Amino acid sequence: MPGSLHMSRLRNWFLASPPAEYAITSLKELLIGALQQGPIPQHVAFVMDGNRRFARSHGIETVEGHNLGFEALARILEVCYKSGVKVVTIYAFSIENFKRSKFEVDALMEMAKVKLSQMAQHGDLLDRYGAKVRVLGRLDMLKPDVLEAVNKAVDMTSRNGDRVLNICFPYTSRDEIASAIRETVEDYSTPIQHGHSTAAASRNPFSESHIAHNIRAQTHGSTTHESHSDSESTSGSSGQDDDASVQHDHLDRVYGSMSSCSSSTTLHLGNQQDPKGGSIATGADSPVYISPETITRQTLNDHMLTKGTPPLDILIRTSGVERLSDFMLWQTHENTEIVFLNVMWPEFDLWHFLPVMLGWQRRISKSRQDPNAEGNFAGEAKPSDEGLDAMLWRQGGKVKDI
Amino acid sequence: MVSQRDREILRGDLRARGTKLSIAERESLLKSYLPDPTELGQKPSPQSTSERRKTPRKTPVRTFLKSQTYYLTYAITHIIFGIVVRLLQAYHAVIDRIFAIVYHHHRTPELIRKDVKNLKRLPQHLSAILTLRKEDDALAVLMDEIAELAAWSSCSGICQLSIYEKSGVLKSCIPALHQIITTKLASYYGTPSHQPNLQLYAPHHPVHRSAPISKNIDTTTQPETLTILLLSSTDGRETLVDLTKTLADMSQNGKLSPEDITPELVDAEISEITTQPLSMDPTMPDTLLKPEPDLLLVFGPFLKLDGYPPWQLRLTEMYCTGGRSHGIIGDGEAVEYQGYMRGLWHFAGAQMRFGR
Numbered sequence: 040m041p042g043s044l045h046m047s048r049l050r051n052w053f054l055a056s057p058p059a060e061y062a063i064t065s066l067k068e069l070l071i072g073a074l075q076q077g078p079i080p081q082h083v084a085f086v087m088d089g090n091r092r093f094a095r096s097h098g099i100e101t102v103e104g105h106n107l108g109f110e111a112l113a114r115i116l117e118v119c120y121k122s123g124v125k126v127v128t129i130y131a132f133s134i135e136n137f138k139r140s141k142f143e144v145d146a147l148m149e150m151a152k153v154k155l156s157q158m159a160q161h162g163d164l165l166d167r168y169g170a171k172v173r174v175l176g177r178l179d180m181l182k183p184d185v186l187e188a189v190n191k192a193v194d195m196t197s198r199n200g201d202r203v204l205n206i207c208f209p210y211t212s213r214d215e216i217a218s219a220i221r222e223t224v225e226d227y228s229t230p231i232q233h234g235h236s237t238a239a240a241s242r243n244p245f246s247e248s249h250i251a252h253n254i255r256a257q258t259h260g261s262t263t264h265e266s267h268s269d270s271e272s273t274s275g276s277s278g279q280d281d282d283a284s285v286q287h288d289h290l291d292r293v294y295g296s297m298s299s300c301s302s303s304t305t306l307h308l309g310n311q312q313d314p315k316g317g318s319i320a321t322g323a324d325s326p327v328y329i330s331p332e333t334i335t336r337q338t339l340n341d342h343m344l345t346k347g348t349p350p351l352d353i354l355i356r357t358s359g360v361e362r363l364s365d366f367m368l369w370q371t372h373e374n375t376e377i378v379f380l381n382v383m384w385p386e387f388d389l390w391h392f393l394p395v396m397l398g399w400q401r402r403i404s405k406s407r408q409d410p411n412a413e414g415n416f417a418g419e420a421k422p423s424d425e426g427l428d429a430m431l432w433r434q435g436g437k438v439k440d441i
Numbered sequence: 442m443v444s445q446r447d448r449e450i451l452r453g454d455l456r457a458r459g460t461k462l463s464i465a466e467r468e469s470l471l472k473s474y475l476p477d478p479t480e481l482g483q484k485p486s487p488q489s490t491s492e493r494r495k496t497p498r499k500t501p502v503r504t505f506l507k508s509q510t511y512y513l514t515y516a517i518t519h520i521i522f523g524i525v526v527r528l529l530q531a532y533h534a535v536i537d538r539i540f541a542i543v544y545h546h547h548r549t550p551e552l553i554r555k556d557v558k559n560l561k562r563l564p565q566h567l568s569a570i571l572t573l574r575k576e577d578d579a580l581a582v583l584m585d586e587i588a589e590l591a592a593w594s595s596c597s598g599i600c601q602l603s604i605y606e607k608s609g610v611l612k613s614c615i616p617a618l619h620q621i622i623t624t625k626l627a628s629y630y631g632t633p634s635h636q637p638n639l640q641l642y643a644p645h646h647p648v649h650r651s652a653p654i655s656k657n658i659d660t661t662t663q664p665e666t667l668t669i670l671l672l673s674s675t676d677g678r679e680t681l682v683d684l685t686k687t688l689a690d691m692s693q694n695g696k697l698s699p700e701d702i703t704p705e706l707v708d709a710e711i712s713e714i715t716t717q718p719l720s721m722d723p724t725m726p727d728t729l730l731k732p733e734p735d736l737l738l739v740f741g742p743f744l745k746l747d748g749y750p751p752w753q754l755r756l757t758e759m760y761c762t763g764g765r766s767h768g769i770i771g772d773g774e775a776v777e778y779q780g781y782m783r784g785l786w787h788f789a790g791a792q793m794r795f796g797r
Binding site: 069070072073074075076077106110157160211212213214216217220221222223224225227228328331332334335336338339361362363364365368369371372373374375376377378379394397398400401402 | 687704706754
């Protein structure tokens with residue numbers, strides 16, 4: 040802090056006086072209300088960096104720095120939710136952070152536990168005002184008492200409104216991506232049918248892939264496109280002459296070509312070689328799987344810990360360190376604006392956040408006026424996932440058909 | 442905003458691990474800061490139907506005035522912000538021009554080497570995000586920019602360079618690009634014997650090397666090899682999807698159990714794609730590149746990754762050449778020596794000064 044100790048004390052006294060406090064509060068209200076008039080990012084992420092450095096430079100204990108950091112978080116959450124941000128994701132604790140001093144880790148855990156259990160105590164208040172709290176990360180690495188507080192807070196807030204607070208607790212992005220891949224693989228290596236279906240499939244491979252797609256649509260049912268095509272297939276299964284059959288037929292051809300392609304190259308999958316070779320004895324009831332070729336970016340997206348949240352619009356990292364440090368690697372992908380601020384997290388406030396928001400709003404409104412401009416991306420009106428999925432499908436089909 | 446007095450109370454409570462205050466006390470403390478529930482309901486969509494539905498409004502005039510005030514403030518803040526941004530842009534444009542005059546490479550390797558001499562650290566692997574513009578000669582401009590970047594980095598002693606361009610158009614013209622870079626290097630270094638060996642490749646593409654004549658002359662005097670990797674958006678998420686497909690396939694055939702999929706395995710697989718081109722020469726070292734870049738230079742108005750491969754970016758420092766002024770127009774999009782140099786200085790934690 041520049042200036043003499045006396046001056047700073049005088050300033051603090053002035054800022055703490057009721058009229059000054061009232062003026063600042065009204066000014067903040069006014070600015071937040073003004074922000075709402077423009078486009079508002081749907082998903083903002085923060086890396087809360089600089090608590091320790093702040094504590095060191097101000098001669099207070101590290102733990103105290105973390106406490107001040109929590110206050111800054113409360114402040115900024117208020118700003119975000121009041122101005123209309125739907126999802127806020129914060130990087131609270133990295134898996135790497137377990138390597139820090141035991142004292143600090145314990146203190147952080149204790150703080151998390153206290154805060155989360157306090158949150159759970161005020162259940163009815165949270166119901167009325169609160170956001171949904173979700174904890175992302177390797178929960179199995181937590182101590183049982185902390186885990187209990189986490190589960191309680193998540194349960195308590197699960198019925199809350201549409202605002203979401205994602206707390207990345209023991210989290211690294213690489214771990215998240217690897218887990219998403221693992222879960223996808225697990226999903227795809229669960230057989231969908233046993234027994235007699237293989238015999239039916241061997242008579243007609245065309246319809247086998249058809250069934251596979253339908254069942255995938257039923258089990259996953261996450262994107263509207265899939266559920267849409269599902270309803271099509273059940274209603275128009277008899278005739279090829281309705282208008283949906285074009286796309287339908289197309290999908291089937293994709294499947295047919297995919298399965299034949301994969302079986303001819305690398306696979307030793309019994310059920311797919313049966314219709315061709317017929318003589319390979321791999322057992323009558325070999326399981327049927329969904330073709331791995333149906334995995335898309337959306338599939339992986341749906342297995343990320345942030346599934347169901349809008350794409351990340353702004354990522355803010357404080358303390359002037361200019362890297363992601365294993366946070367939101369998958370999510371910080373195409374149109375996320377990354378901002379590195381040279382301010383310690385405990386000092387972070389509306390005054391630092393406002394220029395970022397204004398810059399974002401300005402860019403968004405510019406790109407809406409001139410959609411062909413460089414750096415154009417849609418703020419709230421996201422290209423829907425079903426559109427992307429469908430597009431990928433068509434592209435895949437083209438390639439395979441050639 | 443929380444008043445000073447209440448903040449002290451809450452801090453004291455936290456220090457005592459949340460034991461000092463009872464639940465009811467804490468709630469009463471909070472209550473004055475919570476928004477009105479009815480107000481909260483209409484907040485997500487200030488101008489939409491929810492407002493109209495609430496017919497018995499107590500203070501229609503006040504609400505109207507409030508919304509008008511907000512709108513006015515919005516307009517005023519954006520006007521002021523716009524002016525500030527323009528002024529900053531103008532300021533930085535002037536500064537950039539001065540830097541461009543003071544720091545110019547003059548196509549002299551010695552001069553570039555002098556510029557980086559005092560830096561505490563240099564990135565081992567430099568990466569850059571370039572954008573293909575919309576003009577007719579965009580590809581030629583892009584290739585020239587890559588050639589310049591290659592020359593600068595080779596002169597400053599960075600021999601691992603990766604270039605990201607979203608559309609992947611570069612991958613189809615590797616030989617031509619190789620030719621252009623070689624010409625550019627010749628214009629910097631002069632005689633071919635002083636030039637570094639150039640290796641150019643993209644994932645799933647074979648390496649394109651310099652003609653072997655230069656090797657035969659004297660291998661001891663020029664051990665430098667400049668390796669350039671071309672990336673596009675298909676090397677990002679799509680690669681991870683492809684990996685998942687392969688793994689799912691293996692798992693379905695019982696060759697792999699899903700528990701074996703760890704970050705380490707994924708890392709090994711993903712790194713291999715960018716470090717090992719097709720048809721590796723067995724005499725060459727196993728990996729050409731460090732898989733994770735140390736510094737990522739974004740030549741654009743603001744920092745966005747635009748589909749850059751996510752996995753490798755874990756600890757990469759990022760620097761955006763136009764990122765200081767919230768630039769909206771094409772500010773900072775041109776690949777300039779001073780921008781490149783600023784990135785390197787920034788990476789080394791140094792301040793750039795007028796006068797070298």
